[in-house]
Amino acid sequence: MDSASLAIYTKVQEGEKLFKEAGCNSCHTVCEKLTGPALKGVTQRRKKEWIYQAVTNFSKLRKSGDATAENLYQQYKVEMPNQEFVKKEWIDKILVYVEEGKCM
């Protein structure tokens, strides 16, 4: 494996570990809808800053009048719990894992 692919591979591994350790996997998968949306493609549909806010404090984002957050809530009828403990660097790694995932 060349060093560029090795670097990606390492990030994917770290991202998968964090995805489980932070408990995202109890409500999300990469490709299938669970309690929450399938996360593949989320970096194309949302801005990074929005994702950080949604993951760390969804209810605050929704209360601020964010239409995307409100629409998601209306679809899923559950508010993602506040996860202030989740660092931006973790989210970045989780997103690499999510976006590298292959779906049918």
Ligand code: HEC
């Ligand atoms: C208790 C269930 C639950 C957990 C745990 C959870 N989520 Fe969510 N997540 C949701 C739901 C439900 C939504 C849809 C928005 C809403 O209604 O809150 C969502 C939405 C999202 C979105 C936006 C998806 C989109 O299509 O815009 C992202 C990104 C996300 N979650 C990432 C994470 C990450 C990363 C973690 C772990 C740190 C996590 N979630 C943990 C339930 C959860």
